[in-house]
Amino acid sequence: MTDTAHDLLFDLTLTDEQRMNRESMQRFAAAEMRKQGKDVDEGTVPARDFYPKSAELGLALLPIPEALGGAGVERSPTSNALILEDLAHGDMSLALGSVSPMGFVNTLLDQGSEAQREKYLPLFCTGDFKAATTALLEPRATFEPSAPAATARAGGKGYILSGAKSMVPLGMDADLVLVAARLDSGDNAAFIIEGTPTGMTRTEESNMGLLGAQLATLTFDSVELPADALLGDGAFNLQRFVDLSRIAVCALAVGTCQAVLDYVKPYVNERVAFGEPISNRQSVAFMVADIAIELEAMRLMTWRAAARAEQGLDFHEQAYLAKVFCAEHAMKIGTDGVQLLGGHGFCREHPVEMWYRNLRAADTLEGVASV
Amino acid sequence: MINLELAKKHEDTFAQVMMLAEHMIRPYSRKYDKEEHSYPREMEEVGKLIGGARSNPGGTREEAAEGTVVNGGNMGAVVGLFGLCWGDVGLFLGMPGSGLGNAAINAVGTAEQKQKYGGSYAAMCITEPGTGSDSANISTTAVLDGDEWVLNGEKIFVTDGERSDTLVVWATLDKSLGKAAIKSFIVEKGTPGCEVTRLEHKLGIRASDTAAISFNDCRIPKDNLLGSAEVATDAEGRKKAFGGVMQTFDNTRPPVAAMAIGVSRAALDMSRELLAAEGVELAYDRKPCNLGAIEAELCRMEAEWNAARLLVLKAAWMADNKAPNSLEASMCKAKAGRVGNDITLRCVALCQSLGYSENSLLEKFARDSKILDIFEGTQQIQQLIVARRVLEKSSSDLK
Numbered sequence: 046m047t048d049t050a051h052d053l054l055f056d057l058t059l060t061d062e063q064r065m066n067r068e069s070m071q072r073f074a075a076a077e078m079r080k081q082g083k084d085v086d087e088g089t090v091p092a093r094d095f096y097p098k099s100a101e102l103g104l105a106l107l108p109i110p111e112a113l114g115g116a117g118v119e120r121s122p123t124s125n126a127l128i129l130e131d132l133a134h135g136d137m138s139l140a141l142g143s144v145s146p147m148g149f150v151n152t153l154l155d156q157g158s159e160a161q162r163e164k165y166l167p168l169f170c171t172g173d174f175k176a177a178t179t180a181l182l183e184p185r186a187t188f189e190p191s192a193p194a195a196t197a198r199a200g201g202k203g204y205i206l207s208g209a210k211s212m213v214p215l216g217m218d219a220d221l222v223l224v225a226a227r228l229d230s231g232d233n234a235a236f237i238i239e240g241t242p243t244g245m246t247r248t249e250e251s252n253m254g255l256l257g258a259q260l261a262t263l264t265f266d267s268v269e270l271p272a273d274a275l276l277g278d279g280a281f282n283l284q285r286f287v288d289l290s291r292i293a294v295c296a297l298a299v300g301t302c303q304a305v306l307d308y309v310k311p312y313v314n315e316r317v318a319f320g321e322p323i324s325n326r327q328s329v330a331f332m333v334a335d336i337a338i339e340l341e342a343m344r345l346m347t348w349r350a351a352a353r354a355e356q357g358l359d360f361h362e363q364a365y366l367a368k369v370f371c372a373e374h375a376m377k378i379g380t381d382g383v384q385l386l387g388g389h390g391f392c393r394e395h396p397v398e399m400w401y402r403n404l405r406a407a408d409t410l411e412g413v414a415s416v
Numbered sequence: 417m418i419n420l421e422l423a424k425k426h427e428d429t430f431a432q433v434m435m436l437a438e439h440m441i442r443p444y445s446r447k448y449d450k451e452e453h454s455y456p457r458e459m460e461e462v463g464k465l466i467g468g469a470r471s472n473p474g475g476t477r478e479e480a481a482e483g484t485v486v487n488g489g490n491m492g493a494v495v496g497l498f499g500l501c502w503g504d505v506g507l508f509l510g511m512p513g514s515g516l517g518n519a520a521i522n523a524v525g526t527a528e529q530k531q532k533y534g535g536s537y538a539a540m541c542i543t544e545p546g547t548g549s550d551s552a553n554i555s556t557t558a559v560l561d562g563d564e565w566v567l568n569g570e571k572i573f574v575t576d577g578e579r580s581d582t583l584v585v586w587a588t589l590d591k592s593l594g595k596a597a598i599k600s601f602i603v604e605k606g607t608p609g610c611e612v613t614r615l616e617h618k619l620g621i622r623a624s625d626t627a628a629i630s631f632n633d634c635r636i637p638k639d640n641l642l643g644s645a646e647v648a649t650d651a652e653g654r655k656k657a658f659g660g661v662m663q664t665f666d667n668t669r670p671p672v673a674a675m676a677i678g679v680s681r682a683a684l685d686m687s688r689e690l691l692a693a694e695g696v697e698l699a700y701d702r703k704p705c706n707l708g709a710i711e712a713e714l715c716r717m718e719a720e721w722n723a724a725r726l727l728v729l730k731a732a733w734m735a736d737n738k739a740p741n742s743l744e745a746s747m748c749k750a751k752a753g754r755v756g757n758d759i760t761l762r763c764v765a766l767c768q769s770l771g772y773s774e775n776s777l778l779e780k781f782a783r784d785s786k787i788l789d790i791f792e793g794t795q796q797i798q799q800l801i802v803a804r805r806v807l808e809k810s811s812s813d814l815k
Binding site: 052053054055056057058059060063123187189190191306310313314322324325327330331333334335337338339341342343345346348349351352353356358361362363365366367369370373408 | 417418419420421422423424426485486487491700701702703704705706715716718719720722723724726727729730733744747750751796799800802803804806807808809813814815
């Protein structure tokens with residue numbers, strides 16, 4: 046990662062491939078995710094029923110080299126951010142679950158060893174949905190993503206892992222979990238956990254929102270891991286992992302906020318009060334204008350961080366600032382979405398209260414769905 | 417391909433104007449804030465140095481080959497303004513040749529008009545004592561008498577009104593016909609009947625003169641009408657005609673937004689320096705919820721500043737690539753205007769008595785930035801435009 050001189054033009058034009066990809070993602074999101082997301086949120090349909098279907102998007106196998114059975118498409122943080130945006134427009138929580146295996150694959154491609162890639166990546170190329178995920182957050186106030194408290198000390202046949210991880214997407218079902226922890230040396234590392242080894246407990250979480258993402262708390266009570274569970278050569282670039290995940294969370298927020306805007310527009314134009322549509326009033330119309338303005342800014346912040354990552358430029362600061370910006374405005378947009386529908390927005394008949402609950406997570410989520 | 421970094425040539429432009437801003441503009445900031453209305457002679461040199469770009473704010477017209485994009489004059493203009501207004505927005509506005517009228521001439525002028533007046537210092541006369549944002553309601557009249565237009569009326573809030581050598585004046589051919597009859601005219605200063613009657617004393621941008629100008633039987637050549645003299649008779653035509661006049665704003669709003677980006681960057685840079693001296697620094701290493709209040713607020717301001725800047729670049733990029741950008745021009749003006757006000761004022765507060773003191777420029781940046789959320793359309797006017805576009809409302813439905 047360098048600030049090497051490059052001479053690209055400022056450009057917001059999507060490539061033909063990105064345009065086509067967007068169309069199919071948007072189709073899938075509208076047909077398979079919007080209604081299902083709401084049903085899952087209400088508990089009428091289990092999220093488990095949805096994920097096998099998401100395998101048809103082929104998200105995880107796209108960047109896997111052809112030699113390992115994948116599509117061999119060069120990994121693109123920008124294209125991935127666009128995918129996340131479009132899927133989240135359907136449903137944020139199902140989008141998060143759907144892309145979690147891709148986050149695992151991307152991190153292996155990015156920081157895994159040759160042997161680990163060869164061992165695990167073909168598992169994602171069967172055409173079936175392979176539940177895999179990454180785990181960074183920990184259940185305590187003041188948690189800082191750059192300093193996980195989970196520890197991995199040398200022992201047994203390799204390492205002994207202790208600690209707890211929270212808000213892990215697909216946490217109940219994932220056969221493969223990448224866990225971030227701190228070594229005795231104080232350095233950060235990541236470990237690949239297969240299945241549920243002795244000492245590991247999975248507890249389904251009950252949260253304010255994101256019900257479809259199957260968030261779980263994983264606890265590790267002196268779990269013995271083989272030496273080759275250590276990701277890569279052991280020098281885990283946690284910052285890079287966190288930053289790539291921040292771009293993903295921002296993209297999820299952008300897609301969800303776009304859904305809010307698309308929903309409130311016809312509502313305020315049709316809802317009549319005092320003899321005319323409420324959107325004829327500036328106090329209502331200006332809220333909608335501000336949603337549109339801040340949403341566009343969120344999108345540009347996300348794209349900029351993603352494009353810098355893609356070009357190999359230093360992107361830490363832009364990913365950090367994009368997350369700060371998107372988290373704050375996503376919550377505001379979620380809140381305004383409810384407000385614009387008044388009492389109806391507060392009722393679950395409309396999806397805005399669910400988006401409000403889901404968007405609250407944009408600030409908290411870390412270490413998921415690395416692009 | 418998506419890329420939100422500046423092209424090399426615009427990085428270079430920025431670096432160059434920052435040099436000028438630091439060494440040739442900033443040193444005079446306080447002097448001309450104190451000496452309101454005095455002519456900033458030192459800026460003539462700066463004006464000459466950036467003059468090449470100035471004489472044609474559209475920049476060199478680059479045509480995009482099929483399937484490619486350009487980063488041209490509009491992008492160059494906003495990037496230049498980021499730097500110049502980091503130096504001093506008041507001095508920039510008071511700099512010979514920086515008139516907003518130039519943008520209008522370049523946007524809608526004929527080849528002859530651009531040739532004759534494009535290089536002049538052109539101020540814009542729109543507002544009247546009884547009409548601000550409601551610019552469709554102006555009362556200044558233009559009547560054709562033989563080969564000349566005769567202008568009558570009073571204009572206020574004319575930026576550079578005294579120093580400019582040309583004026584672009586909005587006037588109506590027939591007030592009863594409404595918007596469609598509003599046209600703009602080029603008036604050379606010194607034309608009999610055109611007189612600067614007053615200079616305003618202001619909260620900020622004191623280095624820039626803001627004039628009241630009266631027109632009493634002021635006669636100008638028939639060819640000095642910008643655009644067509646025809647008054648549309650049907651609703652569609654009327655809308656289109658006024659739209660042409662309003663189009664000027666699509667070109668001038670991103671630059672004003674860019675000024676807000678420049679001033680607020682100046683305030684942030686200065687505050688971060690003063691705070692660093694007290695051991696408060698921004699490392700982007702911890703989440704805002706784990707930071708102290710000052711660091712968290714700086715983080716938030718940096719995020720807002722970056723976001724506003726990208727909206728400005730997008731609007732300029734669209735203009736360069738001939739994409740209609742009325743919506744984006746208003747979006748960036750709304751965002752940069754309020755972010756500029758917010759950041760500059762918070763910086764005064766964070767630096768406490770150093771911020772409030774005239775020994776530093778923080779209080780001046782705050783005062784200067786206020787106008788940027790007002791002229792070329794207030795915050796509320798931008799919100800109105802964005803709301804109408806997004807909600808697909810007419811101006812009669814959403815007033």
